[in-house]
Amino acid sequence: MKTKKIIDLLCRLGILLAASLMASTARGDRPALTLTVEVEERLAVDSLFVRFRHTTLPQATPEADMLCLKRSGPRTFVYAGRFPQARGQFSLHIRPAAGSIWEDRYAYLPLTPAFYWEAGDSLTLLIQKRQAGKPIGSPMYDYAYTFRGKGAAKYNAWLRVYRTYLQAPTARPAERLTLDYQEMASWSQIRAALDTLQSQRAALDDFHYDLFRADLVGGQSERFARLKSLGETSRDSGWCRDVLARQLMSPLDSLAGAIPGPVAYHSRALIHYQFERLRFEAHLAALGGDPFDLLEAVATRYEGGFRDRLWLNLFLQNTEGRDLVRDYQRVRGQMTDAACQQALREVVVRLPGMPVLDFELPDLAGNRVRLADLRGKVVFLDAWFTGCGACAAYYRQVLKPAKEALKAETDIVFVSLSVDRSEALWRKSVASGTYTSARAVNLYTEGQGLDHTWTRQYRWEGVPKLMVVTREGKIHQLYENGLAEDIRTAEALVRSLQAVKSER
Structure with missing residues (x-):
């Protein structure tokens, strides 16, 4: 009952916010983002929630930042909003059905993947079921999406790219056995998605073209854990170290390095990929008994906001075996990006040695x-x-x-x-x-x-x-x-x- 009251309150707040912002729009003060969502009748959606994420700041808990969309028709929902930043991400969510296995576990379930928005977008999104029966819990498999309106081209382009990635066949078993570029079972998926992205080039500005490339590459960060596992099971550590080191020069790493820094700054996935790559380098150095200063490596290779985000990721990942208080003392005076500085201040409370919050x-x-x-x-x-x-x-x-x-x-x-x-x-x-x-x-x-x-x-x-x-x-x-x-x-x-x- 308490949860229902909270959700009802969120809906009322969302409606009041949307009404206020649409009134300001009528006065000529255009909101940063307007979104109309149409859902087909089979979905039986009675309330719809939107979650916004900053591309830089640490992710809040999903329930902390949901807003209820205004219902403007039997199957139509509307949101209009202003933001301090020019771009970010949003995703749509629904409440679990009464009596479902999710009802007592989650307050919200995802209805869409995360989309990149930017100031001035004015969109209509149609959501349809892709197949009969109960959803399996993966939005891209369960639903089909079509965007219309100002800014819609980049959303539809990303959907084509992402769906190509999901539907492309993975590498054949024989390819998976090699330790060259084909060590990634998903490399064939990446190539297919990059081909689709290139076919959508005319619909995208340079920023979003590079951002989507960054997310495709960044989504492969688990490859470093697989490589590390291979090294741990090898009997010849010297040979294996040399072979694994060559993997740091894969096509993925070339693609990652080619993403412009101001664009890479906005890709959480690419930040994580480059961070895991650095940790893998540190692992290889340790195998050979060589020193590797991760903080110094970041400072030497990167600059500006991208450098600060990699430093921030060290604290967000709560990297084991490090003196994070000492790391904090080293980087806090060197960070120049305001959003990363703010995030670092929030993260500090989690560090070992800090007083625990009472409850x-x-x-x-x-x-x-x-x-x-x-x-x-x-x-x-x-x-x-x-x-x-x-x-x-x-x-x-x-x-x-x-x-x-x-x-x-x-x-x-x-x-x-x-x-x-x-x-x-x-x-x-x-x-x-x-x-x-x-x-x-x-x-x-x-x-x-x-x-x-x-x-x-x-x-x-x-x-x-x-x-x-x-x-x-x-x-x-x-x-x-x-x-x-x-x-x-x-x-x-x-x-x-x-x-x-x-x-x-």
Whole structure:
């Protein structure tokens, strides 16, 4: 009921905002973006939400920045808005159907992929189902999109490029076995998408042509994890290091390097690709016993906003094994991009050694529990939701045996934080013993899910997420998942928590 009231309030705010902005349009003060959405009858959409993302600033939790579109007809929705920046991204979302498996897990489901908008766009978007039956949860497979109006050409061009990428066949198995350019199973998809992009060249200005190239290349950043895995399984590390180093000169890297810096600055995907490439270089250097200063490499090879975004990514990724406080001291005076400076200030609160934000949440008995009440103890906090297979596996394989091993410890506390939206579902899952146990301090975000102030502070956009808090109430470490060496097994976790307990 609380969620429905919040969503209804968002709708009213969205309607008031749209009405105000359309009134200003009539006075000649044109909004930065106007969007009319038409949905076919089969979709049965009763409310529609838009989410805007800055191309530079860190992504907020999905529920934190949704706006409800004004309904102007049975299947028509309208939005008009002004923004401090000239361009960004938007995506459309719907509420999960009542009784669906998503209802208690997500407040919103994506109806479209993310699109790049720019000031002055005035669009009409038609959304249709591509096939009968229930959607599978992937917008590009479930729905067809057609844009009309001012600025529509770049949207339709990107849709053709992206759909080509999704539908093109991947490399044949024999090609996947080589360690040359064909080590990427998706290389044939990239080539097909680039061909389509070239066919759309006349419909695009230089900026969007390069931006779409940047996103295509940037989407392949996982190749570096695959290459690193190949190096770890090779018996001849010297030979393998030389072979892997050649992969840094692939066609993808040539394409990535050819994107102009002012355009690359706006591509989250390309920023991530270049950052993972740098980390892979650092890995190769370590294999050979050679030094590699990642911050200095960024400063030497890049400049301006693109350089600052790569530095920022170091903190956003919470790179393990680095002294991020020292890194912060090194780069904060060198950053010149205002948006990156602002983002860095927001990220600093997540760094190890910073005071942890307090919360006050209910436990199973209805008592209000504050994190500050546990000062003087080492706290291991894990966030989960019902249906999260990775959460259940981590609890079964690591947390449960670790809690058993530390059951006599009075100065180490396990806090289990549910981000379920249904209190009844949370209680049922706790009782099942699938995600947590009675030995933990079991808390609930009161139906706010990942939109709770505390989880938003640390930009937890999915689960599992984990945190170790020192006796002094400071962050020892934040973990994006349970794969880090110091917490990936029960034995490692026990050693880590006992080590933190011994720190003075």
